[in-house]
Amino acid sequence: MSPIEFWFDFSSGYAFLAAQRIEAVAAELGRSVLWRPYMLGTAFSVTGARGLSSTPLKCDYAQRDWARIARHQGLTFRPPADHPRVALAATRAFYWIEARRPDLAAAFAQRVFALYFTDRLDTASPEAVSRLVPEFGLEPEALLAGIAEPALKEKVRKIGEDAVARGIFGSPFFLVDEEPFWGWDRMEMMAEWVRTGGW
Template identity: 40%
Template sequence: MTAAIDFYFDFSSPYGYFASTRIDDLAQKYGRNVAWHPILLGVVFKTTGASPLPQLPLKGDYSWRDFERTARFHGIEYKRPTHFPLPTTHAARAMLWLQNHHGDDLAAVFARSVYRALFVDDINIAEPAEIMKLAEPLGVDVQALDAGATSYQIKDQLKAEIEVAMAKGVFGSPFVIVDGEPFWGFDRFDQVEAHLKSRRQTELRAVPNLDTKEKKPA
C-alpha cells in the first residue's frame, strides 16, 4: 500500500492553515491518505532558537503582508487574527483525544474547523471553551473531550509525538514528509506534488500490462 503523507502543523501557523486547505485534495489526487500531526512550535523553537515570524524585526511586517498576499494568490479565505501569536496547546491535545476516540477523519474535520475559527472568524482558539464550541457540531461528548484534553495521558502523548516529529527532522509548520522526503512550508507544495507525480509514474511503470497476452509461436 502507498504510504500516507505525514502533515505536521501548529494551529497558530498561517501557512499551516493555508496548507490545511490543500493537503487532502493533493493527497487524493495521487491516491494517498494524510496523517495529520498537531505540534507545538513553542516547543520546537526551544531547540531551533526561532521565534514567530510577526515578532521578528523587519520580517514581522513582511510576514503579515505575505500572509494576506498568499491567501489572495491561492483564493483562500483569510482574515488577520486579533489574537496572534497565541498558545494552541489545548487545541492540539483535543485533536489527539479525538484521533484516539473517534478516528482520524473526524479529527481532521475538527482541525480544519479550528484553523478556520482563528484565521477566518477571528476566534481566540487559546480559550478551551472556544475549542469545545468548535467540537460540539461534530457530535462528540464535549465534557469527555475537555477532560481528556487535560489528562496526563494526552499531555504525555502530545509531548512524545512532538519529540518523535523533531527526531524525524520536523522544525516548522507546515511540514510534510512523504516517502521519507521532507518538505517545509506551503510554498513547497509544488515540489510535494512533483514528488507524488514522479512516484506515481514509477509505480505505474512497474505494473505489468495485463491486457498484453503472450503470443504463441506460429
Template identity: 45%
Template sequence: MKAPVEFYFDFSSPYGYLAAHRVEALGAELGRDILWRPILLGVAFKATGQSPLIAQPLRGPYHLHDLKRTARRLGLPFQLPEGFPLPTMAAARAFYWAEAQSPAAAKKLALALYDACFAEGINITKGETVAEIAGKAGFDADAILAAIADPAIKERLRAETDGAVARGVFGSPFFIVDGEPFWGNDRLADLRDWIKSGGW
C-alpha cells in the same frame, strides 16, 4: 500500500491553516492518505533558536502581507486572532482525542479549529473555546474538555512533538513523504512533483 504523507502543523500557524485546506485534495490526487500531526512549535523554536515569523523584524511585515495575498489567491478568508501567536495545547490535545475516535473526524475538527482561528479571528487558546468550537462542529464538548485535561492526551501531544523535532521538523506546515522532508505551504507543488516523479 503507499505510505501516507505526514502533515505536521501547529494550530497557531497561519501557513498551516492555508495548507490544511489544500493537503487532502493533494492526497486524493496522488493516491496517498494524509496523516495529520499537530505539534507545538515552541518546542522546535527552542531547539532552533527561532521565533514566530510574524514576530521577526523585517520578515514579520512581509509574511503578514504574503499570508493575506496567498489567502486571497486560494479564496480563503484570513485574519489574525487577537493575542497571536497563540499557545495551542488545548486544540492539539482535542485533536488527538478525536483521532482516537475517528481519524476522519479529527481532520474535520482540525479544520473547524483552524477556520475559527484564522478565518474568524477567534483566539483558540482556552480549552473552553476549543470545546465550544468542537461542539458546533458536532463533537461532545464535555468530552473534549475532559480530554484536554487528560494526562494521557497531554503525554501523547508531548511525545508527538518531541518525536517530530527528533525527525527534523522545525516549522509548520512540514511534510514528510517516503522519508523526504518538505517545509512550507509553498512546497506543496514540489511535494506533488516529487511523488509523481519518484524523486530526483
C-alpha cells in the same frame, strides 16, 4: 502507499494555507493525509528560531504575504489581533478526538483553522475549543475532561518531541516516503517528487 504526513501548528499562517489544499493534492497522488498538529515551540527550543510573527521585518512581510496569497486564492483571512496564540488546547483536543473518532480528526483540524483565521477562535482556551465539538457529535464536557488528563498531555508532548527528533522543525512540514519538505511553497515540489519517484 504511505500517507503524506502533514505537520503544523494551528497558529501558523502558512499551515492554514496548506490545509486548504493538502487533501486535494494527496488525492491527486493517490495518497491519504496524516494530520499532525504539534507545538512549534518544541522545535524552536532546539533550533533557537523564533516564529515569523515574533521576528522584526519578517513579521510585516509574512502578514502581507499571507493576505496576498489569501486574496489570490479567494480565502478569508483574519487572524486575531493578538496572533499568534498558543494552540495547546486545540492540539490536545485534536488528539483526544483522533483517539476516539479518527474519522473526524481531519475535519476538526480544518474547522479549527477556519475559525482561528476567520472568526478569531481562541485556540488556547479549552472552553472555546470545547464549544466546537457538538457539531461533530461529541460532548464538550467529555473533551474538557479528556484534554486535562495527564496521559493525554504527555502524549501530546511526546508527539512534538518525537517529531523534532525526526527532523521536523517548521509549520507546515511534510513527510512523504520519509522525504522532508518544509513550507507551503514546497507543496508543488512534493507532489512532483511523488509523481516522478524523486530525483
